[in-house]
Amino acid sequence: MEEMDLTGDGGILKKVLKAAKPGALAPSEDLPLCDLQYEGILADTKEVFDSTREDNTVFSFELGQGSVIKAWEIAVKTMKVGEIARITCSPEYAYGSAGSPPDIPENATLIFEVELLACKPRKGSTLDSVVAEKAKLELLRKQREEAGAKKEEEKKKREEAKAAAAARIQAKLESKKGGGKGKGKNNK
Secondary structure, eight states: OOOEESSSSSSEEEEEEEOOOTTOOOOOSSSOEEEEEEEEEETTTOOEEEESTTTTOOEEEETTSSOSOHHHHHHHTTOOTTOEEEEEEOGGGTTOSSSOOTTSOTTOOEEEEEEEEEEEOOTTSOHHHHHHHHHHHHHHHHHHHHHHHHHHHHHHHHHHHHHHHHHHHHHHHHHHHHHHHHHHHHHO
8 A cells, every 4th residue: 555644744744554444433532442552663774763663552542632643643543444554644644853752863754654443432421322322323213214214205206286286277278278269169
């Protein structure tokens, strides 16, 4: 797959290394808690500076809370569970010149190989409640569609009935005109 420019300025490039299975969940407002494994690499030296793969740990964070670098906030939203992607981020989407960890040079371009393992609902809501809410919204959407289709059908029937009534009236008027002339001729 080709690299995608997620920001339009080349600041965050994403290349899918392994696509998710069809129908895989993706992070959303309902599922903002993301579990992932990653390996952080310095673009200049190709040196690994951080990894959860070595000790097989899982890194978890909640999207939209500012707890991770901008590049992750943006790129992880575009992923699906099971996907592995290479995310290359320029310094302004990584740590920039201020606040980078000691083992990362200032203004470094970073590469992360990220695997999205799971996305879950916030604490306090359950996946069941999220699924139930989605099912409820889907049911409401279907009911609206059915109601709309029923209204269209009723409107069509009314229009057909009006057209049929108009045709009957027109036919009666035509027969009266024709009938009136015919009677007049026969009486003479």
